[in-house]
Amino acid sequence: MDQDRQLAGRAASGDAVAFAALVRAYQSRLRGFLRRLTRGDASLADDLAQETFLLAHRRIGQYRGEGAFSSWLLGIGWSCFLMERRRRKEEALEGVPEQSDATLASAAACRIDLERAMARLMAEERAALTLCYALGHSHGEAAEILGMPLGTLKSHVARGREKLKGILEATS
Amino acid sequence: MIDDRNLDDLLSAPLDQVPDHGFSARLMDRIGRRASRIDTAVFWAPLAAAAIAIPFVPIHDLTDAVLRLSPGIAGSGAVALAAAVLALTLSLDNALRDRT
Numbered sequence: 001m002d003q004d005r006q007l008a009g010r011a012a013s014g015d016a017v018a019f020a021a022l023v024r025a026y027q028s029r030l031r032g033f034l035r036r037l038t039r040g041d042a043s044l045a046d047d048l049a050q051e052t053f054l055l056a057h058r059r060i061g062q063y064r065g066e067g068a069f070s071s072w073l074l075g076i077g078w079s080c081f082l083m084e085r086r087r088r089k090e091e092a093l094e095g096v097p098e099q100s101d102a103t104l105a106s107a108a109a110c111r112i113d114l115e116r117a118m119a120r121l122m123a124e125e126r127a128a129l130t131l132c133y134a135l136g137h138s139h140g141e142a143a144e145i146l147g148m149p150l151g152t153l154k155s156h157v158a159r160g161r162e163k164l165k166g167i168l169e170a171t172s
Numbered sequence: 173m174i175d176d177r178n179l180d181d182l183l184s185a186p187l188d189q190v191p192d193h194g195f196s197a198r199l200m201d202r203i204g205r206r207a208s209r210i211d212t213a214v215f216w217a218p219l220a221a222a223a224i225a226i227p228f229v230p231i232h233d234l235t236d237a238v239l240r241l242s243p244g245i246a247g248s249g250a251v252a253l254a255a256a257v258l259a260l261t262l263s264l265d266n267a268l269r270d271r272t
Binding site for chain 1: 174176179180182183184185186187188189190191192195196198199200202203204206207
Protein backbone atom coordinates (compact mmCIF):
# COMPACT_ATOMS: atom_id res chain seq x y z
CA MET A 1 0.00 0.00 0.00
CA ASP A 2 2.89 2.32 0.81
CA GLN A 3 4.41 1.50 -2.53
CA ASP A 4 1.12 2.35 -4.26
CA ARG A 5 0.98 5.65 -2.40
CA GLN A 6 4.50 6.47 -3.50
CA LEU A 7 3.77 5.51 -7.09
CA ALA A 8 0.57 7.58 -7.04
CA GLY A 9 2.49 10.56 -5.65
CA ARG A 10 5.08 10.29 -8.39
CA ALA A 11 2.34 9.87 -11.02
CA ALA A 12 0.63 13.01 -9.70
CA SER A 13 3.81 14.98 -10.35
CA GLY A 14 3.84 13.76 -13.96
CA ASP A 15 5.88 10.55 -13.75
CA ALA A 16 4.39 8.37 -16.50
CA VAL A 17 6.55 5.38 -15.54
CA ALA A 18 5.01 5.37 -12.06
CA PHE A 19 1.49 5.48 -13.47
CA ALA A 20 2.34 2.68 -15.91
CA ALA A 21 3.47 0.54 -12.95
CA LEU A 22 0.07 1.09 -11.28
CA VAL A 23 -1.72 0.20 -14.52
CA ARG A 24 0.25 -3.03 -14.88
CA ALA A 25 -0.36 -3.92 -11.23
CA TYR A 26 -4.12 -3.41 -11.28
CA GLN A 27 -5.30 -3.94 -14.84
CA SER A 28 -6.24 -7.58 -14.26
CA ARG A 29 -8.24 -6.87 -11.09
CA LEU A 30 -10.11 -3.96 -12.68
CA ARG A 31 -10.79 -5.71 -15.98
CA GLY A 32 -11.95 -8.86 -14.16
CA PHE A 33 -14.36 -6.81 -12.04
CA LEU A 34 -15.70 -4.96 -15.09
CA ARG A 35 -16.10 -8.21 -17.05
CA ARG A 36 -18.26 -9.53 -14.23
CA LEU A 37 -20.32 -6.31 -14.28
CA THR A 38 -20.76 -6.38 -18.06
CA ARG A 39 -21.79 -10.05 -17.94
CA GLY A 40 -18.63 -11.22 -19.66
CA ASP A 41 -18.53 -8.63 -22.46
CA ALA A 42 -14.72 -8.42 -22.62
CA SER A 43 -14.65 -5.69 -25.24
CA LEU A 44 -17.00 -3.37 -23.34
CA ALA A 45 -15.19 -4.16 -20.09
CA ASP A 46 -11.84 -3.20 -21.65
CA ASP A 47 -13.26 0.07 -23.01
CA LEU A 48 -14.55 0.87 -19.53
CA ALA A 49 -11.19 -0.10 -18.02
CA GLN A 50 -9.45 2.34 -20.39
CA GLU A 51 -11.87 5.10 -19.41
CA THR A 52 -11.34 4.25 -15.76
CA PHE A 53 -7.56 4.51 -16.01
CA LEU A 54 -7.79 7.74 -18.01
CA LEU A 55 -10.01 9.26 -15.33
CA ALA A 56 -7.71 7.91 -12.62
CA HIS A 57 -4.75 9.53 -14.37
CA ARG A 58 -6.55 12.86 -14.53
CA ARG A 59 -7.59 12.66 -10.86
CA ILE A 60 -4.48 10.98 -9.44
CA GLY A 61 -3.73 14.06 -7.32
CA GLN A 62 -6.99 13.42 -5.46
CA TYR A 63 -5.80 10.02 -4.22
CA ARG A 64 -4.53 10.73 -0.71
CA GLY A 65 -3.55 7.18 0.15
CA GLU A 66 -6.17 6.88 2.89
CA GLY A 67 -7.52 3.62 1.48
CA ALA A 68 -6.11 1.02 -0.86
CA PHE A 69 -5.34 2.25 -4.36
CA SER A 70 -7.28 -0.68 -5.81
CA SER A 71 -10.42 0.39 -3.88
CA TRP A 72 -10.10 3.93 -5.23
CA LEU A 73 -9.63 2.57 -8.75
CA LEU A 74 -12.55 0.13 -8.51
CA GLY A 75 -14.75 3.01 -7.33
CA ILE A 76 -13.93 4.95 -10.49
CA GLY A 77 -14.55 1.78 -12.52
CA TRP A 78 -17.99 1.39 -10.94
CA SER A 79 -18.82 5.05 -11.77
CA CYS A 80 -17.76 4.48 -15.39
CA PHE A 81 -19.95 1.38 -15.54
CA LEU A 82 -22.96 3.31 -14.16
CA MET A 83 -22.41 6.13 -16.69
CA GLU A 84 -22.28 3.61 -19.51
CA ARG A 85 -25.42 1.90 -18.25
CA ARG A 86 -27.22 5.24 -18.09
CA ARG A 87 -26.01 6.07 -21.58
CA ARG A 88 -27.36 2.79 -22.92
CA LYS A 89 -30.48 3.03 -20.74
CA GLU A 90 -29.85 -0.61 -19.93
CA GLU A 91 -31.92 -2.18 -17.20
CA ALA A 92 -30.26 -4.80 -15.08
CA LEU A 93 -32.30 -7.75 -16.24
CA GLU A 94 -32.86 -6.70 -19.82
CA GLY A 95 -30.83 -8.28 -22.53
CA VAL A 96 -29.75 -11.21 -20.41
CA PRO A 97 -29.46 -14.17 -22.71
CA GLU A 98 -32.10 -16.66 -21.64
CA GLN A 99 -30.62 -20.03 -20.90
CA SER A 100 -32.47 -23.23 -20.62
CA ASP A 101 -32.47 -24.80 -17.19
CA ALA A 102 -30.88 -27.85 -18.76
CA THR A 103 -27.84 -25.82 -19.76
CA LEU A 104 -27.43 -24.59 -16.22
CA ALA A 105 -28.19 -27.96 -14.68
CA SER A 106 -25.54 -29.79 -16.63
CA ALA A 107 -22.76 -28.27 -14.58
CA ALA A 108 -24.36 -26.26 -11.83
CA ALA A 109 -21.28 -26.32 -9.67
CA CYS A 110 -18.98 -25.16 -12.42
CA ARG A 111 -17.50 -21.74 -12.64
CA ILE A 112 -19.09 -21.04 -15.99
CA ASP A 113 -22.52 -21.63 -14.53
CA LEU A 114 -21.77 -19.27 -11.68
CA GLU A 115 -21.01 -16.60 -14.27
CA ARG A 116 -24.27 -17.37 -16.09
CA ALA A 117 -26.23 -17.29 -12.87
CA MET A 118 -24.47 -14.06 -11.89
CA ALA A 119 -25.57 -12.52 -15.18
CA ARG A 120 -29.16 -12.85 -14.02
CA LEU A 121 -28.60 -10.68 -10.96
CA MET A 122 -28.87 -6.91 -10.77
CA ALA A 123 -25.60 -5.08 -11.45
CA GLU A 124 -25.50 -3.82 -7.85
CA GLU A 125 -25.82 -7.39 -6.56
CA ARG A 126 -23.13 -8.66 -8.95
CA ALA A 127 -20.80 -5.85 -7.90
CA ALA A 128 -21.45 -6.34 -4.18
CA LEU A 129 -20.92 -10.12 -4.32
CA THR A 130 -17.80 -9.82 -6.48
CA LEU A 131 -16.19 -7.23 -4.22
CA CYS A 132 -17.02 -9.02 -0.97
CA TYR A 133 -16.21 -12.56 -2.07
CA ALA A 134 -13.98 -12.83 -5.15
CA LEU A 135 -11.98 -9.67 -4.46
CA GLY A 136 -11.98 -10.07 -0.67
CA HIS A 137 -13.08 -6.58 0.35
CA SER A 138 -14.84 -5.98 3.65
CA HIS A 139 -18.47 -4.84 3.56
CA GLY A 140 -17.35 -1.36 4.59
CA GLU A 141 -14.79 -1.12 1.79
CA ALA A 142 -17.28 -2.46 -0.76
CA ALA A 143 -19.90 0.08 0.36
CA GLU A 144 -17.34 2.86 -0.09
CA ILE A 145 -16.29 1.62 -3.53
CA LEU A 146 -19.91 1.43 -4.70
CA GLY A 147 -20.83 4.72 -3.03
CA MET A 148 -23.75 3.27 -1.10
CA PRO A 149 -24.67 3.03 2.59
CA LEU A 150 -23.40 -0.06 4.42
CA GLY A 151 -26.96 -1.32 5.03
CA THR A 152 -27.79 -1.14 1.33
CA LEU A 153 -24.60 -3.01 0.47
CA LYS A 154 -25.44 -5.76 2.96
CA SER A 155 -28.95 -6.02 1.47
CA HIS A 156 -27.48 -6.42 -2.01
CA VAL A 157 -25.13 -9.13 -0.77
CA ALA A 158 -27.90 -11.02 1.03
CA ARG A 159 -30.41 -10.67 -1.81
CA GLY A 160 -27.80 -11.56 -4.43
CA ARG A 161 -26.81 -14.68 -2.51
CA GLU A 162 -30.41 -15.80 -2.15
CA LYS A 163 -31.17 -15.24 -5.82
CA LEU A 164 -28.00 -17.03 -6.85
CA LYS A 165 -28.80 -19.96 -4.61
CA GLY A 166 -32.30 -20.11 -6.04
CA ILE A 167 -31.06 -20.05 -9.62
CA LEU A 168 -28.43 -22.71 -9.01
CA GLU A 169 -30.81 -24.92 -7.02
CA ALA A 170 -33.55 -24.65 -9.58
CA THR A 171 -31.22 -26.04 -12.16
CA SER A 172 -29.60 -28.80 -10.14
CA MET B 173 -28.61 -29.10 -4.03
CA ILE B 174 -26.35 -26.20 -3.17
CA ASP B 175 -25.73 -25.31 0.45
CA ASP B 176 -24.34 -22.09 1.91
CA ARG B 177 -20.82 -23.46 2.12
CA ASN B 178 -20.78 -24.53 -1.51
CA LEU B 179 -22.09 -21.15 -2.51
CA ASP B 180 -19.45 -19.38 -0.41
CA ASP B 181 -16.73 -21.50 -2.02
CA LEU B 182 -18.05 -20.75 -5.49
CA LEU B 183 -18.31 -17.03 -4.82
CA SER B 184 -14.94 -16.80 -3.10
CA ALA B 185 -13.03 -18.26 -6.01
CA PRO B 186 -10.73 -15.47 -7.22
CA LEU B 187 -11.55 -13.86 -10.55
CA ASP B 188 -9.60 -15.26 -13.49
CA GLN B 189 -6.36 -13.41 -14.22
CA VAL B 190 -6.83 -11.20 -17.28
CA PRO B 191 -3.63 -11.26 -19.36
CA ASP B 192 -2.33 -7.82 -20.27
CA HIS B 193 -1.95 -8.50 -24.02
CA GLY B 194 -0.79 -4.93 -24.71
CA PHE B 195 -3.60 -3.27 -22.73
CA SER B 196 -1.20 -1.27 -20.52
CA ALA B 197 0.95 -0.19 -23.48
CA ARG B 198 -2.08 1.00 -25.49
CA LEU B 199 -3.39 2.90 -22.49
CA MET B 200 -0.05 4.60 -21.77
CA ASP B 201 0.24 5.50 -25.44
CA ARG B 202 -3.21 7.12 -25.29
CA ILE B 203 -2.24 9.02 -22.12
CA GLY B 204 1.00 10.20 -23.77
CA ARG B 205 -0.84 11.47 -26.87
CA ARG B 206 -3.39 13.27 -24.70
CA ALA B 207 -0.62 14.92 -22.65
CA SER B 208 1.14 16.13 -25.78
CA ARG B 209 -2.15 17.56 -27.13
CA ILE B 210 -2.62 19.42 -23.84
CA ASP B 211 0.98 20.74 -23.96
CA THR B 212 0.43 21.96 -27.52
CA ALA B 213 -2.82 23.68 -26.55
CA VAL B 214 -1.22 25.31 -23.49
CA PHE B 215 1.58 26.68 -25.68
CA TRP B 216 -0.49 27.89 -28.63
CA ALA B 217 -3.74 29.04 -27.01
CA PRO B 218 -2.33 32.22 -25.40
CA LEU B 219 -0.45 33.08 -28.61
CA ALA B 220 -3.61 32.60 -30.67
CA ALA B 221 -5.63 34.67 -28.20
CA ALA B 222 -3.02 37.46 -28.35
CA ALA B 223 -2.99 37.36 -32.16
CA ILE B 224 -6.77 37.71 -32.21
CA ALA B 225 -6.78 40.50 -29.63
CA ILE B 226 -3.96 42.66 -31.08
CA PRO B 227 -6.04 44.33 -33.87
CA PHE B 228 -8.54 45.49 -31.26
CA VAL B 229 -5.98 46.92 -28.82
CA PRO B 230 -5.83 50.76 -29.01
CA ILE B 231 -2.02 50.90 -29.29
CA HIS B 232 -1.89 54.69 -29.84
CA ASP B 233 -4.01 55.41 -26.80
CA LEU B 234 -1.87 53.11 -24.70
CA THR B 235 1.43 54.67 -25.82
CA ASP B 236 0.02 58.17 -25.15
CA ALA B 237 -1.07 57.10 -21.67
CA VAL B 238 2.33 55.54 -20.92
CA LEU B 239 4.15 58.66 -22.12
CA ARG B 240 1.95 60.88 -19.95
CA LEU B 241 2.47 58.68 -16.87
CA SER B 242 6.17 57.83 -17.24
CA PRO B 243 7.67 61.03 -15.76
CA GLY B 244 5.45 60.59 -12.69
CA ILE B 245 6.26 56.89 -12.38
CA ALA B 246 9.97 57.41 -12.83
CA GLY B 247 10.04 59.97 -10.02
CA SER B 248 7.97 57.93 -7.56
CA GLY B 249 9.90 56.38 -4.65
CA ALA B 250 7.01 54.05 -3.77
CA VAL B 251 6.92 52.60 -7.29
CA ALA B 252 10.70 52.12 -7.26
CA LEU B 253 10.50 50.35 -3.90
CA ALA B 254 7.64 48.11 -5.09
CA ALA B 255 9.60 47.20 -8.24
CA ALA B 256 12.67 46.36 -6.15
CA VAL B 257 10.61 44.13 -3.80
CA LEU B 258 9.02 42.39 -6.78
CA ALA B 259 12.39 41.75 -8.42
CA LEU B 260 13.85 40.48 -5.15
CA THR B 261 10.89 38.13 -4.55
CA LEU B 262 11.13 36.69 -8.06
CA SER B 263 14.91 36.15 -7.72
CA LEU B 264 14.46 34.47 -4.35
CA ASP B 265 11.68 32.24 -5.72
CA ASN B 266 13.89 31.19 -8.64
CA ALA B 267 16.82 30.49 -6.36
CA LEU B 268 14.71 28.33 -4.03
CA ARG B 269 13.14 26.44 -6.95
CA ASP B 270 16.61 25.69 -8.37
CA ARG B 271 17.76 24.36 -5.02
CA THR B 272 14.75 22.03 -4.61
